[in-house]
Amino acid sequence: MSLAERVKILSQLFLNEELTPDLADRLKRKLEKMKRLGLEALMIWSKDTDNLGRLASICAREGVSQYLWYPMLADTPARFEAKDFQVVAAVESGRSQILEAQKAGGEEFAFLCPNRVGGEERFLELFEETLDLADFAGVFFDRIRFPSPANGLKEILTCVCDDCLERSGGVIESLRGDLQRLLKEPGKAVGVEAMPGILRELFASIEEAIVFRTTSVSALLADYARAARKRNLDIGIDLFPPSLARLVGQDYTELSRHVDWIKPMIYCKTMGPAGLPMELLSLAKILRELNGNISERDSLWVLEQLTGLDLPESFGELASKGLTLDNYDRELEKLESLDRGGAVRIYPGFEAVAFPPVCSVDPAIVGEYVRRTLNRGYRGFTLSWDIRQIPPANLEAVGDFLAGW
Numbered sequence: 001m002s003l004a005e006r007v008k009i010l011s012q013l014f015l016n017e018e019l020t021p022d023l024a025d026r027l028k029r030k031l032e033k034m035k036r037l038g039l040e041a042l043m044i045w046s047k048d049t050d051n052l053g054r055l056a057s058i059c060a061r062e063g064v065s066q067y068l069w070y071p072m073l074a075d076t077p078a079r080f081e082a083k084d085f086q087v088v089a090a091v092e093s094g095r096s097q098i099l100e101a102q103k104a105g106g107e108e109f110a111f112l113c114p115n116r117v118g119g120e121e122r123f124l125e126l127f128e129e130t131l132d133l134a135d136f137a138g139v140f141f142d143r144i145r146f147p148s149p150a151n152g153l154k155e156i157l158t159c160v161c162d163d164c165l166e167r168s169g170g171v172i173e174s175l176r177g178d179l180q181r182l183l184k185e186p187g188k189a190v191g192v193e194a195m196p197g198i199l200r201e202l203f204a205s206i207e208e209a210i211v212f213r214t215t216s217v218s219a220l221l222a223d224y225a226r227a228a229r230k231r232n233l234d235i236g237i238d239l240f241p242p243s244l245a246r247l248v249g250q251d252y253t254e255l256s257r258h259v260d261w262i263k264p265m266i267y268c269k270t271m272g273p274a275g276l277p278m279e280l281l282s283l284a285k286i287l288r289e290l291n292g293n294i295s296e297r298d299s300l301w302v303l304e305q306l307t308g309l310d311l312p313e314s315f316g317e318l319a320s321k322g323l324t325l326d327n328y329d330r331e332l333e334k335l336e337s338l339d340r341g342g343a344v345r346i347y348p349g350f351e352a353v354a355f356p357p358v359c360s361v362d363p364a365i366v367g368e369y370v371r372r373t374l375n376r377g378y379r380g381f382t383l384s385w386d387i388r389q390i391p392p393a394n395l396e397a398v399g400d401f402l403a404g405w
Helices: 021-037 049-061 100-104 114-118 121-131 162-167 171-183 192-205 207-229 242-248 252-256 276-290 296-307 315-321 326-337 363-375 392-404
Strands: 008-015 039-046 065-071 138-142 234-239 261-264 349-351 380-384
Touching: 008 021, 008 049, 008 065, 021 039, 021 049, 021 392, 039 049, 039 138, 049 065, 065 121, 114 162, 114 207, 121 207, 138 207, 162 171, 162 207, 171 207, 192 207, 192 296, 207 234, 207 252, 234 252, 242 276, 242 326, 252 261, 261 326, 276 296, 276 315, 296 315, 326 363, 349 363, 363 380, 363 392
Parallel strands: 008 039, 008 380, 039 065, 065 138, 138 234, 234 261, 349 380
Antiparallel strands: none
């Protein structure tokens, strides 16, 4: 048995346009090529849910398992007004860093509150109705989180809606007060060397709020997972890299209890939400917003101390070059140290797309991602995050590596 036959390859499809006969034919040819490579499963997200049945049929004809890629708390395909369920910010300061190019592609990243959504039956009913649109082998949950640093300081530590205030028993009200007091002292001079310790103390002081947020996300996922289990569906989830997961309300240990497998998004070259470059750049800018006396390099140094990652010398270099792939290994090391339950499978996700200006990786980078993944003992990975944007040369790099391993 060849390595390609022993390695489970997954990928994703995001469709934000009409599924014309020509597009369907191109997808079929792409799937044929990826099936020869070893593709086993495709996670499907269509902005027009009426396309899901046809897309699933294309996958089935090519022998590829089809999973519903379902965005739970942002860009959810609701047929009713969802804005009333959005997160409520604790402060008014901060600016989103999300690129307009990504928004133009159909992703707004306007997040809903998990406690508000959990209290409204229409959302779960919508999910179950979507499952009825095709014969899916499984479901892949995405956007199961609160807003990330890319959404700006205003939204990082949401939500302070009435539901969250009531359910948290005063914890979120206290957090709101802490944030508002913090922002009343903009530009306060703090020595760079002291900042990592100060920030660690800050997060220790709001641990109850962080736990409330992770518990809120986990409870909502549990409801959706139960609905999927009733249909005997395989369940996967898209999670932030371990360094940032708890900051967005994701606890690997808690979430592992409800799923069969996890795709950690360890994107070292992506200037988009969940990409390490964008999220870390957004955090560095927030640090400078709170303490205007520190330089770009100093703010990046602070984040190095907090995350254990190796960051570039400047904001410009981080945005243009991203992170070295040594950081991919560091995130996997952190993941391996977490309690995830023995049965949960891991299929690391890395970029394979050419989607400028958000991300463009070449065959050498893709091949190196594959090498590092397999060297750590993983026998599966996710080519992210849209097969239509993966160049043939990048697919060939995967095939060549597997053939020569």
